[in-house]
Amino acid sequence: MSASILVVEDEEPIQILLSYNFEAEGYRVRATAQGEDVSHLVGEERPDLIVLDWMLPGISGIEVCRLLRARPETRDIPIIMLTARGEETERVRGLATGADDYLVKPFSVPELLARVRTILRRANPDAVAELLNAGDIVLDRKARRVTRSKRDVNLSPTEFRLLEHLMQNPGRVYSRAQLLDAVWGRDIYVDERTVDVHVGRLRKSLQRGRETDPIRTVRSMGYAFDERFGKAS
Numbered sequence: 001m002s003a004s005i006l007v008v009e010d011e012e013p014i015q016i017l018l019s020y021n022f023e024a025e026g027y028r029v030r031a032t033a034q035g036e037d038v039s040h041l042v043g044e045e046r047p048d049l050i051v052l053d054w055m056l057p058g059i060s061g062i063e064v065c066r067l068l069r070a071r072p073e074t075r076d077i078p079i080i081m082l083t084a085r086g087e088e089t090e091r092v093r094g095l096a097t098g099a100d101d102y103l104v105k106p107f108s109v110p111e112l113l114a115r116v117r118t119i120l121r122r123a124n125p126d127a128v129a130e131l132l133n134a135g136d137i138v139l140d141r142k143a144r145r146v147t148r149s150k151r152d153v154n155l156s157p158t159e160f161r162l163l164e165h166l167m168q169n170p171g172r173v174y175s176r177a178q179l180l181d182a183v184w185g186r187d188i189y190v191d192e193r194t195v196d197v198h199v200g201r202l203r204k205s206l207q208r209g210r211e212t213d214p215i216r217t218v219r220s221m222g223y224a225f226d227e228r229f230g231k232a233s
Contacts, residue, residue, distance in 0.1 A: 003120050004182075006047040007031040008038055009082065012025065014105075018051060021109050022116075025072065028182070033061035039063050039067070042074055045178060048124050049116060052099070054083035062097050069098035078119045082107065084197045132167045136228020137206070137214060139167055148206060158183060159202045163225075171227030199223055 005022050009015040010033040022029045030041060035056040041047075050068075054061040061081060068074040070110060081099040101115050132139040136149045146153040155163065161183045166174070174182070176192040184190045203215055214229040 001039065003048040003124065004028040004030070004045065005116070006038070006041060007052045008035060008050065008056065008061065009033065009053045011053070014053075014082075016034045017109070018112075021113065025113060025116075027116075033057070035061065035064040038064050042068070042077070045181060046074075047077060049080065049120055050113075051080050051082060051116075054081055054110055064095045065099055078123045080112070080115060080119065132164065134167055134170060134214065134225065135212075137230070138165075139164055148208075148211070153205050155202065158198055162198055162202055163206075166223065166225035170225045170229070173221050173224045175222040179222065195223075214216075 007015055007018045007022070007029060009018060009031065012033070015031050015033065019029045019031050030045075030047070030158070030186055032038070032041060032055070036059055038050075038052075042050075049211045052061045052064060061083070065079055065081065068077060068079065075098075078100045079098065080101045080103065082103050082105060084105045103112055103115070130140065130142045132141070137153075138147045139160075140146070141164065146155055146160065146163065162179065165179065165182050176195040179195050180190055180192060184194075197216060199217075203213055206215075207213060212229065214226055216224045216226040218224060
């Protein structure tokens, strides 16, 4: 699945601008105007990167950044800080708090997109790589093609997105609800049992004969792409 970005920005025109441009680049985007929402949103689904406004109502962006860096489970999420404060002392303060990068408003959208790509490539190469490889399975994001042992695997668009999302984080267990949000989207109501149906179809498409099943079912939890798949035992 493509990289996910959480936009935390209280100025609606800027929030819309960022969301539109990130989605146009193929990223999955969630957005909020409140710093208080960040902990909940990150807990629901860990983003690959956060774009965080300094001046937020209530809890400030600086405080949000400080809180994220203080928690072991969120301390390594890349953060780009946006602010109207252009003084050197303020830039130093933002970076010292733990931000990975800093842009002053008004900012160049192409420059922001370039910085996002650079940070994602450094922090999570699989989030931006065109090819995902595991054992004899190759997923080509650009060509929207999957092969196994060099044979084409015919998948529906939903099955492709499901496999992409699982392959991006081998070993990570996703609940059915998390897969519904990531693959089908929050705006579409789909029963959780639909995930089971599509996982079954995906497995059938990926396997021939005695080929190993790359997808692991974790009872009462969900599914994961087996991190041992394709590796010598």
